Amino acid sequence: MMDWTDRHCRYFLRLISARALLYTEMVTAPAVIHGSREKLIGFDPAEQPVALQLGGSNPDELAAAARIGEDFGYAEINLNVGCPSNRVQSGRFGACLMAEPELVASCVAGMRKAVGVPVTVKCRIGIDDQDSEQALERFISTIAQAECETFIVHARKAWLEGLSPKQNRDLPPLDYDRVYRLKQAHPELEICINGGIETLEETEAHLAHVDGVMMGRAAYHNPYLMAEVDARIYGEDFVAPTREEVLENYADYAERHLSTGTRLHHLIRHILGLYHGQPRARAYRRYLTEEAANHDAGISVLHTALEQVQGSHHPHTVAAE
Ligand SMILES: Cc1cc2nc3c(=O)[nH]c(=O)nc-3n(C[C@H](O)[C@H](O)[C@H](O)COP(=O)(O)O)c2cc1C
Numbered sequence: 001m002m003d004w005t006d007r008h009c010r011y012f013l014r015l016i017s018a019r020a021l022l023y024t025e026m027v028t029a030p031a032v033i034h035g036s037r038e039k040l041i042g043f044d045p046a047e048q049p050v051a052l053q054l055g056g057s058n059p060d061e062l063a064a065a066a067r068i069g070e071d072f073g074y075a076e077i078n079l080n081v082g083c084p085s086n087r088v089q090s091g092r093f094g095a096c097l098m099a100e101p102e103l104v105a106s107c108v109a110g111m112r113k114a115v116g117v118p119v120t121v122k123c124r125i126g127i128d129d130q131d132s133e134q135a136l137e138r139f140i141s142t143i144a145q146a147e148c149e150t151f152i153v154h155a156r157k158a159w160l161e162g163l164s165p166k167q168n169r170d171l172p173p174l175d176y177d178r179v180y181r182l183k184q185a186h187p188e189l190e191i192c193i194n195g196g197i198e199t200l201e202e203t204e205a206h207l208a209h210v211d212g213v214m215m216g217r218a219a220y221h222n223p224y225l226m227a228e229v230d231a232r233i234y235g236e237d238f239v240a241p242t243r244e245e246v247l248e249n250y251a252d253y254a255e256r257h258l259s260t261g262t263r264l265h266h267l268i269r270h271i272l273g274l275y276h277g278q279p280r281a282r283a284y285r286r287y288l289t290e291e292a293a294n295h296d297a298g299i300s301v302l303h304t305a306l307e308q309v310q311g312s313h314h315p316h317t318v319a320a321e
Helices: 007-016 029-034 037-041 059-072 086-090 095-099 101-114 133-144 176-185 200-206 217-221 223-232 243-259 264-271 281-293 300-311 315-320
Strands: 022-028 050-055 076-081 119-124 150-154 190-194 212-214
Touching: 007 022, 007 223, 007 243, 007 264, 022 029, 022 037, 029 037, 029 050, 029 059, 037 059, 050 059, 059 076, 059 101, 076 095, 076 101, 095 101, 095 119, 101 119, 101 133, 133 176, 150 176, 176 190, 200 223, 217 223, 243 264, 243 300, 264 281, 264 300, 281 300
Parallel strands: 022 050, 050 076, 076 119, 119 150, 150 190, 190 212
Antiparallel strands: none
16 A cells, blocks of 8 residues: 555564465556666565555556566566556556556556566456446456456445545445456456455455455554454464564564664554554554654664563553553
């Protein structure tokens, strides 16, 4: 998620679930080709499996960027055809491309030729007035002909004219049934659903109709909900780490990154939701936010946060509070 997630966030989430497939935020193909690659798409192998999400509409550029992504080790290359931001529309990528299925098919074909890893597409159920079931069907079947087998469908349309990107994530109503029907019409495709899914109970209910579930905001705000993913969704015999174990492991990682110049704030902002819904959530969050704002703040902030949450399980500390 642009401006929210990054490699540190993914590393943190990976400490909670070994199996969930993680996606990068969207990176444009020209940026991957001409920009500072290590900074834009570098990642730690421990984050795997990770999919690189690209934005663009030029088949050659997308093919080149996909190849670079594969060389970096990404497990999947995903094309974003769902982002409604203005920035993105002027560059002719994102959701506005839903109006141009043939162009998207050429992009996917170019990317598929360039890489061996799967090429997938993330889209909406429609845009503006092109939101009929037939328009979605035409879009999906055109791109499927370019041998794209996996689609992640955000189950709401985007209003490109008139709604801000933020409004476009909340206001157009969710239509999960539309995505279920898409799967019924295309049993040969892998159809994953996205939009407004907040719990593993909801995830399991969707999985009765579709092949996969993508979680965005809920996983960011309440990351520890991922702790049960491996056992419940993937059927693994897996004991999830405790929140404290996650924090301890993340502190080791953060220490390594601080020593190479990453600012503490960039490492800490993703972990503020770890205690979401727990009695200590507010104190933990406040402590980290306030301390990380201090310019001299170092790794001790994380260690102290850990001591505090560990202390809160100690009967004496609880009694003293
Ligand atoms: C801050 C923010 C940035 C986002 N950036 C991206 C992005 O880079 N690529 C993408 O496919 N979707 C992006 N999204 C959309 C989410 O992936 C997701 O489709 C949407 O939030 C609905 O799912 P959710 O209700 O589970 O969050 C972003 C969402 C937010 C809130």
